Amino acid sequence: VKLYNMGLAVNPRRVRMFLAEKKLQVEMIEINIPKGENLTPEFLAINPRGVVPTLVLDDGAVLDESVAICRYIESLHPDPNLMGTSPLETAQIESWQRHMEFDGLSSVALAFRNMVPFFATRSAPGNVPSLGQMAELVERGKLLTQHWLANLETRLSESAFVAGNRFTIADITAFTTIDFAKAIKQFVTDAQPNLQRWYAEIAARPSAKA
């Protein structure tokens, strides 16, 4: 098994953190996205969409999407459970996980891709038509990120973890997104004590270093 990875990118980090929670190690191959290594003919032959993480199994089967990779790992290595046990809990965790993606991660990514110089002609990720950057989308991304953090503060005032009373994949998405948000200068504030309490707890887990 090989994981095409980028050390600094948020989506591969989600998978690395998921693997670390399961105490699993896999061979990693670094793909430098700012340098365009995700768009070489060699990498596009593995993943035509030109994104990481991409997991290649020993028989050559390819899984090219973060959450799908996590679900595959969860099936083969069910302990500790990170994606739910009963039908209802599994659906609720998926729901929260997706809210963290759509409300949080996609907002941070919108600002980031429209801001950093090395994506000047690649503001949409992967193997898609060239798109320039728009300053207004940086502002939109930041505004939506702040809105997401405010909602998450409310959630964590009622719940120990994002999806309920235990650590799940939804915490991984939220935590890695908050670290990603530092790149667009959006931070958890002193007025968000529940986010701070939760963030400190997750940051103390060994998987946070993965």
Next chain:
Amino acid sequence: VKLYNMGLAVNPRRVRMFLAEKKLQVEMIEINIPKGENLTPEFLAINPRGVVPTLVLDDGAVLDESVAICRYIESLHPDPNLMGTSPLETAQIESWQRHMEFDGLSSVALAFRNMVPFFATRSAPGNVPSLGQMAELVERGKLLTQHWLANLETRLSESAFVAGNRFTIADITAFTTIDFAKAIKQFVTDAQPNLQRWYAEIAARPSAKA
């Protein structure tokens, strides 16, 4: 069980089509999003994010996200299978389903929300800060939709269905997105025979009318 629904919206339609494939019927309550019924205090008390579909179970538990609702239904009503059986197949179907969302549905929605008059101050969906429309995002959404359709034509030249050799949730997402794309004047063309073959097959299923 009650499904908060909007007849003309793509995300509730995904769930309705999924239910129809399982031959299940649930009570539906119509929420008119253009009229703002998703942002009333009554609806926000059920779903604070202000979006549909939202499924409320008989014990009051709420599932507020399309794919999470589908996964819950799949767990309780496993036949016909729409989300995979083995760990690898389940992950591959999820991967394709998510590609249809991120590459297709989100592109169409980007154009649509920035185009139609009733979203003039609500170009981001749900209970979020007011955002105006940007003409350039209509063009971006259309361009990315065309790119997605071209990639899907290639995929369907190699595969009977989106995720492989049988009908799955990935086909539901792709099919409903292609219908949604008509609202932004993007269509499958005569130069895309595999898309046309596949679209006609899916359109002939009784669930396509759900």
